[in-house]
Amino acid sequence: MKKKRGLGLLAKQEAAGWAFLTPASLLIFIMSFYPMVQAFITSLKTGSSANMQWAEPLIKNYSRMFKDKVFMTSMGNTFLYLIIQVPIMLVLAILLAQLLNNKDLKLRGLFRTLIFLPCATALVSYALIFKTLFATEGLINAILRGLGIIQENVNWLGQSGTAKAVIIIALLWRWTGYNMVFFLAGLQNIEYSVYEAANIDGASGWKTFWHITVPLLRPVIVMTGIMSINGTLQLFDESVNLTNGGPSNTTITMSHYIYNNSLGQGVANFGYASALAFVVFILVAVLAFINMKVGDTRD
Amino acid sequence: MxxxxxxxxxxxxxxxxxxxxxxxxxxxxxxxxxxxxxxxxxxxxxxxxxxxxxxxxxxxxxxxYRALTASQDLWRAMWNSFFYAAVQTVASLLICSLAGYGFELYHDKGKDRLFGVLLLAMMVPQVATLIPLFTMISRMKMLNTVWAFIIPALSTPFMIMMFRQNSRNFPIDTMEAARIDGLSEIGIFFRMYFPMMKSTYAAAAVITFMNAWNSYMWPRTVMKGNDVQTMPMLIANMSNGYAVDYGMLMLGVLFCSLPTIIVFFVLQKQFAEGITGSVK
Incomplete structure (x- = not known):
C-alpha cells in the first residue's frame, strides 16, 4: 500500500523517469510527427498559403505529379545517384576498412586520418570546391589540357551527363571515408584470431573477405545502407550549390525540386510540395524496410 | 619463397x-x-x-581577405554560425542525454514502446516538415532568431539512442548507493551520471556541433537577412553572382570549413565515436 501523504519512493522514481524523457519526446512529436501529419493534410489541399481549400478530387496533387516532367526527372536523378553512388561508396569503404584493419600495415593511423578527412569539410564548402574545380575555367580542365587529353575546355557542369557525374564524384569523395569509419568499428569487433585461423587454413585474401568479413559486417552494411539511402533520397545541398539543378533542371534532386515549389523563388505551392514530400517519406520508409528485410536473412 | x-x-x-x-x-x-x-x-x-x-x-x-571582408559581413556570419551551433549543442545534449538516461535506467514496457515510436522520426525527411515548421516558427514570431535555428533539431532520435545505448555502462549500484545517501533523482543525473559519461558527451558534442554548423536547408528557410545569416549561406550566396572571384570564394569556403577541420583534428577520436555512436 502506498502512503497517502506525498509520493512513495518508488512512485517518485517512476515520475522522475518519465520527467527525464518528456522534453525530448515532446519535441520529437511537435517537431517531426505533428508536422508530418500536417504535411499530409496540406497535401490534400490547393491554393495559396493564405487560403487553402480541399483539393477536388482529394488526390489531385498526387495525380498531378505523374504528369510533372520535372518531378519525374528529379526522381530519376535521385535514383541514379542512389544506384550508382551508394554501392560504389560502400564497397570502397569496406575495402579500405579491410586494408586498414591489417595489423602488419604501417602508417595505419595516417592513412585512416587522411581518408577520413573529407568529412571535416563543411557540406556547402565541398560542393563549392568541386564546383570551382570543375568550372569551365578550372583546374580539372587545365590539367586535362596540359596532359593533352582535351583540346578545348569542357563545360562539365553545363551538360546534363557530365554534371551528374561530377555530383556523384563529389558525393563519393565526401562520404566514403565517413562510411569507412563504421566498417572499421565493425571490424574491430571481429576477433583477429578468426583471420589468423583462415590464414593458416590457406584461405586467400578474397575468400577471407567474402566468406568472413562481409557476413560478419552484415549488420553494419545494413545500417550504412539505410543511412546512405536516406541521405541520398534527401540530397539537397549538392544539387543546389554544385549545379543549382541545372542545366535546365536535368540534375535536380527531389528535395531541391520540392524546396523550389514551396519556399524557393517563384510560386509557392504548399499543397503540391507537401504531396511530393510525402512521396519522399514513403520512398524512404519502403527502402529502409526492404534493406532491413534483405539484411536480416540469416543463412 | x-x-x-x-x-x-x-x-x-x-x-x-x-x-x-x-x-x-x-x-x-x-x-x-x-x-x-x-x-x-x-x-x-x-x-x-x-x-x-x-x-x-x-x-x-x-x-x-580584404575583398572578402569588404563585400561580405564575414565575421558576423562566422559568429552567427558559431553561436547557433554552440547553443544547439548545449541544449540538445542536455535534453537528449536526460532522455537517454530516462529511457535506459528507468526502463519499463511503456518507455521501451515509446522509444520505438520515437525512432520512426528518423524516417521523416527534412523537406517534408519544412513548410509546417516554417509556418509554426513564423506564427510564434521566432523567425530570424536563434530559436528558429535550434528548435527543430534539439531532440533527435539518433542522439537519444546514443545516450540510451551508452547508459548501459552506468552501474545501477551507483544509483542505489546515491539514493541511500539521500541524493535526488535529478541530483544523481548531474552529480553521478554526467561526470561518468564525459566521453559520450564529448562525442555527442562534436557530432551535434558539426551537424549544426553544416546545416543549410533549414537556416536558409528561417534566417533571412545579412545580420542573421550563417557561413554556409554566406558562401552559397557568394558563388551565385555572375562574375565569381574564385580566390575570394575559396577563402570564404576555407573560413566556412576551418572550424570543422579544427574540430576534426583536435577531436578526431570523439568525432569517429560520435558518428558511429549508436552502433555498438
Whole structure:
C-alpha cells in the first residue's frame, strides 16, 4: 500500500523517469510527427498559403505529379545517384576498412586520418570546391589540357551527363571515408584470431573477405545502407550549390525540386510540395524496410 | 619463397605482400586530401590564377581577405554560425542525454514502446516538415532568431539512442548507493551520471556541433537577412553572382570549413565515436 501523504519512493522514481524523457519526446512529436501529419493534410489541399481549400478530387496533387516532367526527372536523378553512388561508396569503404584493419600495415593511423578527412569539410564548402574545380575555367580542365587529353575546355557542369557525374564524384569523395569509419568499428569487433585461423587454413585474401568479413559486417552494411539511402533520397545541398539543378533542371534532386515549389523563388505551392514530400517519406520508409528485410536473412 | 622450411613469413615478406595495399591507400589518401589542399592554396591566389590551374600557394591571401571582408559581413556570419551551433549543442545534449538516461535506467514496457515510436522520426525527411515548421516558427514570431535555428533539431532520435545505448555502462549500484545517501533523482543525473559519461558527451558534442554548423536547408528557410545569416549561406550566396572571384570564394569556403577541420583534428577520436555512436 502506498502512503497517502506525498509520493512513495518508488512512485517518485517512476515520475522522475518519465520527467527525464518528456522534453525530448515532446519535441520529437511537435517537431517531426505533428508536422508530418500536417504535411499530409496540406497535401490534400490547393491554393495559396493564405487560403487553402480541399483539393477536388482529394488526390489531385498526387495525380498531378505523374504528369510533372520535372518531378519525374528529379526522381530519376535521385535514383541514379542512389544506384550508382551508394554501392560504389560502400564497397570502397569496406575495402579500405579491410586494408586498414591489417595489423602488419604501417602508417595505419595516417592513412585512416587522411581518408577520413573529407568529412571535416563543411557540406556547402565541398560542393563549392568541386564546383570551382570543375568550372569551365578550372583546374580539372587545365590539367586535362596540359596532359593533352582535351583540346578545348569542357563545360562539365553545363551538360546534363557530365554534371551528374561530377555530383556523384563529389558525393563519393565526401562520404566514403565517413562510411569507412563504421566498417572499421565493425571490424574491430571481429576477433583477429578468426583471420589468423583462415590464414593458416590457406584461405586467400578474397575468400577471407567474402566468406568472413562481409557476413560478419552484415549488420553494419545494413545500417550504412539505410543511412546512405536516406541521405541520398534527401540530397539537397549538392544539387543546389554544385549545379543549382541545372542545366535546365536535368540534375535536380527531389528535395531541391520540392524546396523550389514551396519556399524557393517563384510560386509557392504548399499543397503540391507537401504531396511530393510525402512521396519522399514513403520512398524512404519502403527502402529502409526492404534493406532491413534483405539484411536480416540469416543463412 | 621456395624455401618451405620457413614456417613464419619474414617481416620483409609480409611487407612485400602489402605493396599493393600501400599503393592503393596512398592513391586514395592523395585523392582525399587534394581538394582540401587546393582549397587552401586557391585562397592565396588571384581569381585568374585559380582559373588557370595554379596549384601551389600564391601571395594574394591578404588581398582576397580584404575583398572578402569588404563585400561580405564575414565575421558576423562566422559568429552567427558559431553561436547557433554552440547553443544547439548545449541544449540538445542536455535534453537528449536526460532522455537517454530516462529511457535506459528507468526502463519499463511503456518507455521501451515509446522509444520505438520515437525512432520512426528518423524516417521523416527534412523537406517534408519544412513548410509546417516554417509556418509554426513564423506564427510564434521566432523567425530570424536563434530559436528558429535550434528548435527543430534539439531532440533527435539518433542522439537519444546514443545516450540510451551508452547508459548501459552506468552501474545501477551507483544509483542505489546515491539514493541511500539521500541524493535526488535529478541530483544523481548531474552529480553521478554526467561526470561518468564525459566521453559520450564529448562525442555527442562534436557530432551535434558539426551537424549544426553544416546545416543549410533549414537556416536558409528561417534566417533571412545579412545580420542573421550563417557561413554556409554566406558562401552559397557568394558563388551565385555572375562574375565569381574564385580566390575570394575559396577563402570564404576555407573560413566556412576551418572550424570543422579544427574540430576534426583536435577531436578526431570523439568525432569517429560520435558518428558511429549508436552502433555498438
Amino acid at each position: 621456395t624455401d618451405t622450411k620457413k614456417k613464419q613469413p619474414t617481416v620483409s615478406h609480409i611487407q612485400r605482400k602489402l605493396i599493393p595495399s600501400y599503393i592503393f591507400l596512398t592513391i586514395m589518401s592523395l585523392i582525399s586530401v587534394f581538394p582540401l589542399f587546393w582549397m587552401f592554396t586557391a585562397a592565396t591566389n588571384t581569381s585568374l590564377e585559380v582559373a588557370q590551374g595554379k596549384i601551389w600557394f600564391g601571395n594574394y591571401l591578404a588581398e582576397n
